[in-house]
Amino acid sequence: MTTATAQAHPNIALVKYWGKRDEDLVLPLAGSLSMTLDALPTTTSVTLDPSAREDAFELNGEPASGERLRRVARFLDLARERAGGEPPRAIVRSRNEAPTGAGLASSASGFAALALAASAAYGLPRDARSLSRLARRGSGSAARSVVGGFAVWHAGDDETSYAEAIDGPDLRMVIVTVDGSGKAVSSREAMRRTALTSPFHDAWALSAAQSLDAMIAAFRDADVTRIGRIAESNALRMHAVIQSADPPIRYLGPASVAVFDAVRRLRGEGLDAYATADAGPNVVAICRPEDAADLARALAPLGGVRVAAPGPGATLTAGAAA
DSSP states (O other): OOEEEEEEOOEEEEEOOOOEEETTTTEESSOEEEEEBSSSOEEEEEEEETTOSSOEEEETTEEOOHHHHHHHHHHHHHHHHHHOSOOOEEEEEEEESSOTTSSSOHHHHHHHHHHHHHHHHHTOOOSHHHHHHHHHHHOTTHHHHTSSSEEEEOOOOTTTOOEEEOOOOOOEEEEEESOOSOOSSOHHHHHHHHHHHOTTHHHHHHHHHHHHHHHHHHHHTTOHHHHHHHHHHHHHHHHHHHHTSSSOOOOOOHHHHHHHHHHHHHHHTTOOOEEEOOSSSOEEEEEOGGGHHHHHHHHGGGSEEEEEOBOOOOEEEESSOO
């Protein structure tokens, strides 16, 4: 049986992806920009099994079922469709080092790794653009985890919505884990609810596009302070529009807010740091490399702390001409 194994890392968005123009194709309302981490990878193997009648999925050593299994099976159906002929079903085994479904981009690393492993197993193209387009169909933010370092995900159409690398200054992210449990409302459901019920949804879409333009300019100038300010503002705007849904969804809890407040206080004391948070309770502080150790020490009383640097893109580690 053919087996391919790939590894990919989470990415944290500096300009957030929130909302889709097309649910089926996973086309975003606006482009986004992120940093792929050198920490908390997902490792995924895809084994083709000609005798299997259904796909199987194992996550962190446990058989998956329900929507989690269906989501992987739908993704494999897309890979098989692109492969042509009658390719076999697959056994997928995946392990996350990040908490699953807790707002630390485990779905991004998961589907980026799955896209590469499945492409290798089924003989699909493995260039960065093809992989990013495929990963996008499993989880939008996975388009960015295919790319190492900093990545811009273009809104585009099905052919042109993919992530590509962008140059920028060296940054560090101090990850503060205040809650490792899974979210009560998935990002996918929360995006739908926001689009359908928030009176601020259209304003968010316009603001996100403007934030991306400003962030690209800040990256071009290697201006860490502007990068941090834009990222923090963009994150808080995203959480505001999520909370404006009906019924409201609140991902940031008191412990999350305490981290934002601590980063703001440290900034007032002269440490050039900024906070962001994806769709979950955990917070990431952005800083220069030389400030990372001091920032991590200051934030350690508020949760589990880990410093991450820009990391690699998705990598094939075994099988299918790794």
